[in-house]
Amino acid sequence: MLRRISTLAVTAATTGGVLLTALPAHAATTGQQAVAARGGALTVNIEEPRKQSADLRAEAKKLDRMGEPEAAKRARAQAAAIDRRIKQLIDAGNNM
16 A cells, blocks of 8 residues: 555656646747647757766766776766657657
């Protein structure tokens, strides 16, 4: 029962967050991408994940120079995952 209540609480919080952040497509500004979300639009700031990806790639280079190839590999994998997500968001916005 306790697990069900916590799952319901997380689901409700997530749903509420999505509904609160949903904005009309015309509200998108420069550096942001509008993404369809069940009858509405969700505005996503694309520049923020791009910066995060660039920071991770810079950290990976630094880790390589420090002799930490496994940590550098993890940082590059995280950056690649962010880049894939950015591409998905842009593609979804273009298919609206």
